[in-house]
Amino acid sequence: MTRSRPFQNAFSSGEIDPLLHARPDFQRYQTGLAKCRGFLALRQGGFTRAPGTLYRGNTRNDLPARRIPFEFAANDALSLEFTDGRMRVWRYGALVESGGSPYELTTPYTEADLPNLQWVQDKDVVYIVDGRQPMQRLSRFALDNWSIAAAPLNLGPFRPQNVDTGQTIQCSAETGSITLNGAGNIFSADWVGSLIRIEVNDITAVPLWVGNATCAVNDLVHFDDAIFRVAAGTNTGINPPTHRSGTRRTDFSKSISYEYISGFFGLVRVTGFTDSNTVSADVIRRIPKPCVDSATHRWSEGAWSARRGYPACIEMAEQRLWNARTPEDPRTVWASAIGDFTDFEPGVDADQSFAYSIAATQTQNAIEWLRRGRNGIYIGALGEVYRGFSAASNQAIGPTTFDTELVSEDGAAPARPISAYGYPIYITKGGRRVQELRYSFEEDGARPVELSLPSQHLGAREFLQLDWQSSPLRLAWIRDADGSLVVMSYDPAQDVLGWAVVPLAGGIVEDMDVTSGPGGTTDVLTLIVRRTVDGQTRRFVEEQALIYGVLTGGEPIHKAIHLFAASEFEPGSPDDTFSVPHLDGETVYAWTDQGEYGPLTVAAGGGVTLPVPVSNAVIGLFDDSHFVETLDLPAQARDGSSRGRAQRLHGDAGIDLYRSAAGSVAPVERHFGQAEIEGGRQELIPLSIAADLDAAYSGTSRVHPVSGHADAVRLRFFPVGGAPLTVTAITPEVEEAGA
Template identity: 50%
Template sequence: MTRTSPPQVAFSSGELDPLLHRRFDYQRFQTGLAKCQGFLPLAQGGVTRAPGTIWRGRTRNDARCVLVPFTFAANDSCILEFTPLRMRVWRYGALVMSGGSPYELVTPYDETSLSTLAWVQSADVLYMVDGIQPMQRLARLALNNWTIGNHALNSGPFRTQNLNKGLTLQAAAPTGTSVALTASSAFFTANHVGMLIKLEPTDQSTIELWAPDKADMVVGDLRRYGGNIYRLASGNDSGLTAPIHDEGIVRTETDTSWEFVSDSVGVVRVLSVSSPTSALVNVIKTVPRACVDSPTYRWSEGAWSRVYGYPAAIEIYEQRLAGAATPSEPRTVWFSAVGDFSDFDPGTEDDDAFAYTVAGGTSVNRIINLARGAAGLHILALGEEYSTRAETRSSVIGPKNAVFGLDSAVGSSPAKPIAPGGDPMFISRDRKRLLEIVYALDQDRPVARVLSRTAQHIGAAGFEQIVWQAAPEPTAWLRLSTGDLVAMVYDRDEEVLGWAPIPVAGGYVDAMGVYPAAGGGSDILMLAIVREIDGVTVRSIEELAVSYGVLTGAQEIYEACHLYAAAVFASMTPAATFAVPHLAGITVFAWTEQGEFGPIEVPAGGSITLPVAVTNAIIGLFDDSHYIETLDVQAAAGDGNTMGRRKRLHSGMGVGLHRTAQGFVEVVERDFAQPERISARQTLVPRQVASVLTEAYTGVATATAPTGHAKELAVRIRPQGGAPLTVTAIVPIVQEAGS
C-alpha cells in the first residue's frame, strides 16, 4: 500500500461537468472541482468566496425590469431601469432624483416590449428597438432630464419598387405639410399612417431639358439636367453653364441663376388615410413635378412601418447604424449612410446607405441579433451565424464592397450577445450552450467554439442572459431560466476558463447590467433579485460587492462583503444599533471590525442591536449553500490507476489559505450505490471563533481529517458567515488500500 500526497494547487477551471469527473487524462481535471458553488475560480489558480451583494433599493412598484448600462465617460456612468412604460436612472448605487422624488421618464415599452428590447449606444444617445414599434431615440440632456421619441427617418429605408403598372400614385402638389396622395385603386390602410413612401416619375418629358444659351426664358421656367429639376430664379436665358447643385440658388452666369427644385425622387410621410384610394401626406422631400402632373407606378413603401413591421435587432458598425429582422423581411439588414444614422436612402457611393438580405443555407430563418466584433459585424440568426466586413481591411464597409460569409450553423437565442475582446459570445438557440466566434487560422474564417462544454450541466436549465464584467476579474455573468446566477471567469490569453454557480441567499435573479464604477477602476454588476421578505415578494436592486481587494491587501477584512442584500455602515463614531428595514422579519448576520455576530432576527421595526459598538458593519443574508468540493482524490499505486480500489485519508492534510478569516473542512466518503459519509467539520483557523474573526491569515493550515476506507474521497470546504475565505492549495495524504 502506497501513501502519497497528491497536490492540487490550481482550481481555475471551476466546477466541471459530471461527465468529466473520471477524465484523469484531461488537462482541466487537474485544475477543476466537483463543486464550486458560491466561489469564484481565480486566474492565479486559487478559488475565493464570491462577493455578496449590497442592497440599493427596489424596482419601481417591484415590477420586472430590464437594466440597460449607459456610459458617457470614465466618471459618468449609470444604469437605466426600464419597467413597463417607465424609466428610472441609477447612478453609482443611488436613484437619480428630481424634485425630491426619483426621476422618471414615460416610455412606450410595456412588459411585452421589454422582453424583446435591444439597444445600442452612441455618445449620449441610445437607439432602441423591440420589433413591435418604431425605433426609439433616447437622449440624455442631464442626469434628470432625458427625452425619448421615434428616431426620425426621412429618407428610408424602402422596400423594392412597385412593379404593378396598374397601381399608381399621384401627389396633388410637389411640396406641403398636408398634400393629397391618390391611388388608382384600393391601396391605403390605417396601418399606412406614419409610413414613408418614395415617388419617382415614369416620364419627365413634360419638363424640357436644359440647353445652353436658350433665349426668351422667363423667371419660373423649369428645366431638367443630370436627373435634377431647376427653376430659373433670375435672368432671361439659360446661360452657357449648366446647373449642377442640389440645394438652394446658384448663379451660373452674370445675369442667370437657377434654383434647385428636386431630384428625380420625392419622399412623403402618410399623415392620415381617408379611404383605400386617398391619403394626406407630409412632403419630406420635394415630389418631382412629373409625379404631380401625372400618376406614377414607380413608388416604394417604407420598409419599417406598421404594415411591414419594425426591426428587432440593432447595432452600430463602422459609423453606420444597422437595423435588422422586421416581420416581413426577417433576413434583411439595413445600413445607414456613414455618419448619418437617419439616412437610409440607398445609393452606390462608398458612404451611401445599403441593405442586404442574407440567404439561408439550409433554411430561411430570421435574424436574432447583431453584434459588432473586431473582424466584422456578426449576424446571428435562428439557425446559423454570419459575419460581414469590407473586402479589404483598409476600407469601410459599403454597398460595393460588403462581403458576407457563413461562420457556423448553431443558431442564436434572443439574449443580447457580448464581445468583450472583439470576439462575440452568444447563447445558443437551445439556450444550453455559450459559444464564442473566433478566427480560425487553419480555416481562414471565423468559427464558433463552445465555452460551456466543461460545465455543460450548469446550462441544462437554459441560459437567459449574459453580461460582461471586465474588472476586477474578467468574468461573464449568466442568468439561468431558473433565475440562478452563474459566473464564467475567462481569460483566453492565460487559458483560464472556470465556471461556478452563485446562489444569492434564497432569491433569484430577474435582470442584470454592468457599468463602470466611479473612477473606472472596476466594473459593477447590478442585479434585480426577487426575494421573499417577511412573506412579501419584492424585487431588490442589488450590486455585487467589489471584494477582490481582499486578495491583494487593498481592503481591511472587515470591508469584505460576503453577505447578500447587505447594508453597509461606516462611521467615525461607534454604534451598536443599525436600521435595516428592508430585511425586517428575516435572519441576518453582521460582519464588523469586532468580528461576526449572528444569526440575528430582524424585528418588524427593522433595527437590530449588536452586543458591542462598532464603526464598520455589513449586515445581510448568509447563504449556507456555498462550498467547494474537490474531485476524487487520486491515490498512487505501483501497478497503475487506483480507480475502483479502496483508499483512505490520513491526518495532516495541508490547505493553502490567502487572507482567510475562517472556514470549515470536511471529507466526503463514497462507495458505489451507498449513501455518502461526511466527516465532522473542522475549522481551518482553529484559534478564531465567530465573535473574534478580526484577523486574516495567509499560509498553510493543517487539517486533521482522517477517514475510513472508501472507493472515492473528496475534500469539501465551506465558509463561515461573512468571513473571507480564499483557498490556494489542497494537499491531502492518501493511501491506497486495495480492493
C-alpha cells in the same frame, strides 16, 4: 497498500462537467473541481468566495424591471431602470431625485415589452427598439431631465420599389399637405404613418439641359437626376447646373442662373386614409413636377411602419446605426448613412445607407441580434450566425461592398452577446451553450469556439442573459432560468476558462447590468433580485460588492462583503444597534471588525442588535448552499491505477490559504450505488471567529480530514458567515488500501 500526497495548486477551470470526472488526462481536469458553488475560480489558480451584494433599494413598486447601462464618460455612469410605463435613473447605487422624489419619465414600454428591449448609446442619446413600436430616441439633458420619442426617421428605410405597372401614384402638389391618387387599390387604413418614396417615371416633359441653347426664365430642365428652373438669362451657358440647393450662376460670361427645384424622387408620409386609391400625406422632400403632372409606378413603401412592423435588433458599428428584423422582413439588415443615424435613404455611394436581406436555404430563421466585432458585424439568427464584412479589400463596409458569410450553424438565442476580447460571445439556440466567434487566420474567417463545453452541465437550466465585467477579475456573469448566477472566468491569453455557480441566498435574479464604478477603475454588476420577505414579493436592486481590495490586501479584512442583500454600516463611534428594514423578519449574519455574529433574527421594523459594539458591520443574508468540492483525490498504487480499489484520506493534510478569516473542510466518501458520506467538518483557522480581525491569515493550514475506506474520496470546503476564504493549494494524504 501505499500512501501518497497528491498536490493541486490550480483550480482555475472551476466546476467541470461530470462527463469529464474520469478524464485525468484532460487539461481542465487537472485544474478542475467537482463543485464550485458560491466561489470564483481565480485566474491565478486558487478559488475564493464570490462577492456578496449590497442592497440599494427596490424597483418602482417592486415591479419587474429592465436595466439599461448609460455611460457618457469614466466618471459619468448611470443605469436606467425601465418598469411598466416608467423609467427611473440610478447613479452609483442611488436613485436620481427631482423635487425630493425619484425622478420618473413616462415611456411607451409595457411590462411585456421589457424582455425585448435592445439598445445602443451615442453620447447623450440612447436608441431603443423592441420590435413592437417605432425605434425610440431617449435623450439626456440633465440627470433629472430626459425625453423619449420616436426617432425622426424621415429618410427611410424603404422596401423594394414597386414593379406592378398597374399600381400607380399621382401627387396633387409638389409641397405641403397633398393628396395621393392611386390606381390598383394600393392603400389601406394601416398605411397611415408610412413613408412613401415617389420617383419620376416619365421625364419627357422636362428637357435635358444642353449647352448654349435658348431659354427663358421659369423654364425647367433636368441634369444629373435633378430638376432646375431657369432663374435668370436667355442662354443655357456652357456649364450645367449641379448644385443641390438654392440658386446659382453657372456661366461667368452669361447671366444664366438656375434654381434647384427637386431630385427625381420625393418623400411623403401618409397622414390619412380615404379609400384604397386615395390617401392624404405631408411632403417631406419636394415631389418632382412630373409626378404631379402624371402618375408613376416607381414608388417604394417605407420598410418600418405599423403596417410592416418595426425593427427588433440594433447595433452601432463602423459609424453606422444598424437595425434588423421586422415581422415583414425577419432576415433583413438595415444600415444608416455614415455619421447620420436617422438617415436611411438608400444609395450607392460608400457613405450612404443600404439594406441587405440574408438568403435562407430552408427556413426563414429570424435575426435575434447584431453585434460589432473586430472583423465586421455579426448577425445572430435563430438557426445560424453570419459575419457581415466588406468584400472589397481595404474598403469600409458600404452599399456596394457589404457581404456576409456563414460562421456557425448552431443558431443564436435572443440574449444579447458580449464582446470580451473583440469577438462576440453568445448563447446558442436553446440556451444550453456559450460560444465565442473567433477569427481564424488559417480559415480566413470566423469560427465558433464552444466555451461552455468543459462545464456543459451548467447550461442544463438554460442560459438567459450574459454581461461582461472586465475589471477587476475578467468575469462573464450569466443568468440562468432558475434565477441563479453562473460565472465564467475567461482569459484566453492565459488559457484560463473556469465556471462556477453563485446562488444568492434564495434570491431569483431577473435582470442585471454592468456599469463603471465611481472613478471608472472597476466594473460594477447590479442585479434585480426577486425575494420573498415577510411573506411579500420584493424586487431588490442589489449591487455586487467589490472584494478585490480585500483579496489583494488593499483593504482590511473586515471590509469583505460575502453576505447578500446586505447593508454596510460605519458608525461614528462603536455601536451595537443597526436597522435593516428591507430584511424584516429574516435570519441574517453580521460580519464586523470584531468578528462574525449570527444567525440573528431581524426584529419588526428592521432592528438588529449585536452582542458587542462595532465600528464596521455588514449585515445580510448568508447562503448555506455554497461549497467547493474537489475531484476524486488520486491514490498511488504500486502496480498502476488505484481505481476500483478501496482508498481513504489518512493523516495530515496541508491547505494553503490566502488572506482568509474562516472556513471549514470535510472529507467525503463516495461508494458506488450508495449515498455519499460527509465526515466531520474541521476549522481551517482554529481561532475564535468573534474576535478582533485586524489580520488576515495566509499560509498552510494543517488539518486532519480522516475518512473510512471508500471507492473514491474528496475534500469539501465550506464558508463561514461573512468571513473571507481563499484556497490556493491542497496537499491531502491518500491511502490505497488494496482490492
